[in-house]
Amino acid sequence: MSRNRRGCGGCALAFLALFFGLPLTMVLVAPAIAARIVADGLPEHAAYLSEWLWGAAVSVPLGVLSVRFALKRNGRVRRSALVKRWLGLLVRGLGLLAVMNVFVFVTKKPASAGEHVIDDGMGLFVRAALIGVAVLVVLALWDRRARRVTVEEVRAAAAEADRTLQRVRRENVRVSRQAERVRARLVKLQTRSDVEFHGLRVFHRESYQCADTAHIAYQSAQTSLHTMSSLVRRARRAPLQLVASRRARAEMHAAATHLARSQGELREQVDQGLSMVRTLNANTSDLKHEIRDSCGRQGREWFEALEERIEQAREERRVGNRVGGGQ
Structure with a gap:
């Protein structure tokens, strides 16, 4: 029975990662995909540019929310005043997007004529998601550090x-x-x-x-x-x-x-x-x-x-x- 439960738990995690984590990662790295479409300059890919630009617009609030959920309520950022709190979340959200998007833009090979916009997207997005999780962990650990006393x-x-x-x-x-x-x-x-x-x-x-x-x-x-x-x-x-x-x-x-x-x-x-x-x-x-x-x-x-x-x-x-x- 315990083995079956562990197997079901692993399936549930895989399901959540596939149907929630993957779309989230795609939106967060949308700026890099849009930039790569522009850099490649292929006419057949230009039709998809507007979709990725919309994703890039959504990636900013989504990155801020991701950072907010990763930080504890009594941490250094969320415990500060309202304006300073959201400014800190915005800066950290932009930092998360910068790391993930730089990785995707550098890692993704320039597309050739006849290729899809994203080739081997699953591996690319999984690696980007892992990097994003690592960034969130670093931010959370830093946020738990006590502020230097005066x-x-x-x-x-x-x-x-x-x-x-x-x-x-x-x-x-x-x-x-x-x-x-x-x-x-x-x-x-x-x-x-x-x-x-x-x-x-x-x-x-x-x-x-x-x-x-x-x-x-x-x-x-x-x-x-x-x-x-x-x-x-x-x-x-x-x-x-x-x-x-x-x-x-x-x-x-x-x-x-x-x-x-x-x-x-x-x-x-x-x-x-x-x-x-x-x-x-x-x-x-x-x-x-x-x-x-x-x-x-x-x-x-x-x-x-x-x-x-x-x-x-x-x-x-x-x-x-x-x-x-x-x-």
């Missing part, structure tokens, strides 16, 4: 990293203080018999919201760290790629070092903050159980309602993940 971009990223670092440090202090407050309240609960349910319930909500807000802030910082990692690698390579003065390379090296240092400090602070959030969550969970055990019927009812809300929120997240994965 010293201004590195400095701006380092400044943003410093600001994010200050925010994370403030968040760490807030989480640490809240964790200490929860731990102190737990100790107090365990040593006193008189407890105030309403105040404990509000305190539990504040603690939970503190951990939740801090976790969101740390997730945002982790996203920034991921972006910085790529920029740090590019910035470290930049001095080796710059054809500039020693001063320019030194400035880039200093900016890259600053960014790498800020990134390292930010990652350390985020890891520390996430560890404190886990501690705060553990203390908040202990507080939840102490409220249940120390506040009588009110505490037990509150605990059961809270657990029900937590389980409902988890189920909603699971349903959302399944729906998102199905899309």
Whole structure:
């Protein structure tokens, strides 16, 4: 069965190449065929010139579209502004046409009287198609290369990293203080018999919201760290790629070092903050159980309602993940 499937797959590829790839190639190399008709100067071929000229006119937008489909959406060309994007696609489309048409014009032998316009067209078009595919592959690989970073971009990223670092440090202090407050309240609960349910319930909500807000802030910082990692690698390579003065390379090296240092400090602070959030969550969970055990019927009812809300929120997240994965 698997051999039959592989055989059918090969037949399908051959079918697509024959009935779609070959006509596409003929249109793309139409300018070379038209030029060869003019260069040969045979009267019997002149009747076909207008058809190939029409093909030559269509080859330009077709070449641009071929390049567009070969390049990724997040690549250097398609990610740029509208005018610059289509100008880049036009230049690359014309380059594709130039390579293919030069090959066909040079390879195709001058026709003699009584011969067809295209002699041995299948072999000629197959070779032209392979060259076109090779050009598209080169363009796609070049388009995936990261744009060379500038010293201004590195400095701006380092400044943003410093600001994010200050925010994370403030968040760490807030989480640490809240964790200490929860731990102190737990100790107090365990040593006193008189407890105030309403105040404990509000305190539990504040603690939970503190951990939740801090976790969101740390997730945002982790996203920034991921972006910085790529920029740090590019910035470290930049001095080796710059054809500039020693001063320019030194400035880039200093900016890259600053960014790498800020990134390292930010990652350390985020890891520390996430560890404190886990501690705060553990203390908040202990507080939840102490409220249940120390506040009588009110505490037990509150605990059961809270657990029900937590389980409902988890189920909603699971349903959302399944729906998102199905899309």
